Amino acid sequence: MGIQRIAHRGFSSQAPENSGAAFALAAEGDFFGVECDIWKTLDGRYVVAHDKDLNRMFGVDFRIPDRTWEEIRNLPMVRGACLTKHPPQHLILLEDYLAYMSRSDRTHPIIELKMEYTAVELREIVNLVRSYQLYDRCFFISLHPQVLLRLRDELDFPRERLQYVYGATPASKYMPVGDGLERWLQEEGISLDSRYQLLTRGTVLRLHEAGLKVNVWTVNKQEEFNRMLDYGVDYITSNYYLKER
DSSP states (O other), X not given: OOOEEEETTTTTTTSOTTSHHHHHHHHHTTOSEEEXXXXXXXXXXXXXXXXXXXXXXXXXXXXXGGSOHHHHTTOBOOOSTTGGGSSOOBOEEXXXXXXXXXXXXXXXXXXXXXXXXXXXXXXXXXXXXHHTTOGGGOEEEESOHHHHHHHHHHSOOOGGGEEEEESOSTTTTTOOOOHHHHHHXXXXXXXXXXXGGGOOHHHHHHHHHXXXXXXXXXXXXXXXXXXXXXHXXXXXXXXXXXXXX
């Protein structure tokens, strides 16, 4: 089957991350999956953005959970790759992202759940995915273990399409994947989505022996892509479309 490539926040080397333009380009390309991140607004809409606040990409000191959709929907992106090569980009909703994903009959939505969503909220999200006929292709990833367990236990979401995000917090950013995390993943049957620098070949082997998959992020250099291929990981998340040797 070969390595499966995932476009990180859309094709984010060719358009601003998490923008409609980035998702459109990724859906048209040869990616297995297209990753996005979602937050919930004050009035209950699910918005696609990596950061909780809008400073970095929009230059505005707003926190998404503290604002309504109407307050933030028309803000233009002021940063991002190839910004001026595209029409002005704005925040989009989860529904918009799913519409881009539904343009392809093979692209897999990879949705990072950035908040500690309740079972009720997760059901809303899953129902949106269903409404675009993408349920059977969708993956959910999160650094919140309880969110993944709620999806598995309360919504019966297939565990083989759940991945625990590791290395995204200040406490874990420089700490290699340890025995405790490996045991938890094996016990719960949840796959790993790790910062690539924190992974060893042994971890990949042991998780594979347990029937689990390994995703790595964010691999943007050819030499690191080649190293992850040698490790035998299943998915590589990148801002680029890197080619195998």
